[in-house]
Amino acid sequence: MPFLTKEKANWKYILIVAFLSVIVGGGILVYLKYFEKEIISLTKFPEIKKPEKIETEKPKIEEEIANWKTYRNEEYGFEIKYPPDVIFSSQGPNLAQKKLNRGETISGTIMPSYDTIIFSDSHNEIAKIEIFHIYEKEISKENYWAELHYYGPCDARWEFKPEVFDFNFVNGIPMLKVKGKDYLDASQSCYYLKNLSGNLIVLSNYKEYKLDIFNQMLSTFRFLK
Numbered sequence: 001m002p003f004l005t006k007e008k009a010n011w012k013y014i015l016i017v018a019f020l021s022v023i024v025g026g027g028i029l030v031y032l033k034y035f036e037k038e039i040i041s042l043t044k045f046p047e048i049k050k051p052e053k054i055e056t057e058k059p060k061i062e063e064e065i066a067n068w069k070t071y072r073n074e075e076y077g078f079e080i081k082y083p084p085d086v087i088f089s090s091q092g093p094n095l096a097q098k099k100l101n102r103g104e105t106i107s108g109t110i111m112p113s114y115d116t117i118i119f120s121d122s123h124n125e126i127a128k129i130e131i132f133h134i135y136e137k138e139i140s141k142e143n144y145w146a147e148l149h150y151y152g153p154c155d156a157r158w159e160f161k162p163e164v165f166d167f168n169f170v171n172g173i174p175m176l177k178v179k180g181k182d183y184l185d186a187s188q189s190c191y192y193l194k195n196l197s198g199n200l201i202v203l204s205n206y207k208e209y210k211l212d213i214f215n216q217m218l219s220t221f222r223f224l225k
Contacts, residue, residue: 065216071117074224076131077195081220082119083213086126091116111150114199119217127214128153128204135200139176139192141165148176152202154190159183171222196223 068081071088082088093101097112106112111132119127132151137143144165149156156162164179170193179189191203203221205214 065220068220071119072224073117076115076199076201077197077224078201079222079224080129080217082127082217086119086121086213088117088119091118113151121210124209125206126210127217128206130202130204132200132202134198135194136198139167139174139194141167141176144176144178144192148192148200149178151200152190152192153182153204153206154178154180154188154202160188170218173221173223191218 072079094113096106096110114131117129162180166177176192187208
């Protein structure tokens with residue numbers, strides 16, 4: 001009898017342990033399945049949505065210059081746009097060129113020019129275009145130091161100190177930009193290029209007066225075909 005009691009007690013213990021094992025094992029299986037799902041969800045790449053098309057604002061430059069006037073020079077084959085409140089004046093040949101036209105000799109201090117066109121508002125000059133003789137060499141930084149600086153207001157002979165050299169293209173036109181300070185420590189920028197005939201053309205802006213307008217004007221410069 002004691003053996004049976006002991007035996008019965010053993011079976012109860014075994015049944016309790018087995019029952020608890022089933023509960024614990026089932027819980028572990030449920031947790032593992034949940035954990036597996038979480039791992040899978042984490043390892044999956046999130047759905048990448050295509051970025052919505054952002055409507056960018058069109059450049060305002062074309063709108064701003066829509067009502068601008070056009071200066072057209074048939075003789076030297078170029079044109080440039082300018083604001084309606086700006087006026088231009090053609091100065092014609094400078095004194096050195098006039099002397100040459102009369103058959104006189106010149107000292108060479110000031111380079112002869114065929115024409116100077118000045119664009120200004122009611123206060124100051126915004127842009128100046130000077131036209132010189134045929135220039136056979138390339139437009140380059142090296143040639144600026146060699147002789148290009150003789151032409152236009154960025155003349156290193158008169159204490160002009162170049163600080164920036166930038167070779168670029170405007171509407172397909174090779175153009176050398178030179179920027180610096182003059183003897184009065186005033187900002188001066190010059191743009192050197194050649195027309196289709198080879199004439200040297202220098203566009204300039206002094207003291208950065210209405211520089212934004214000047215840059216817009218420069219962006220419209222083109223040669224006539």
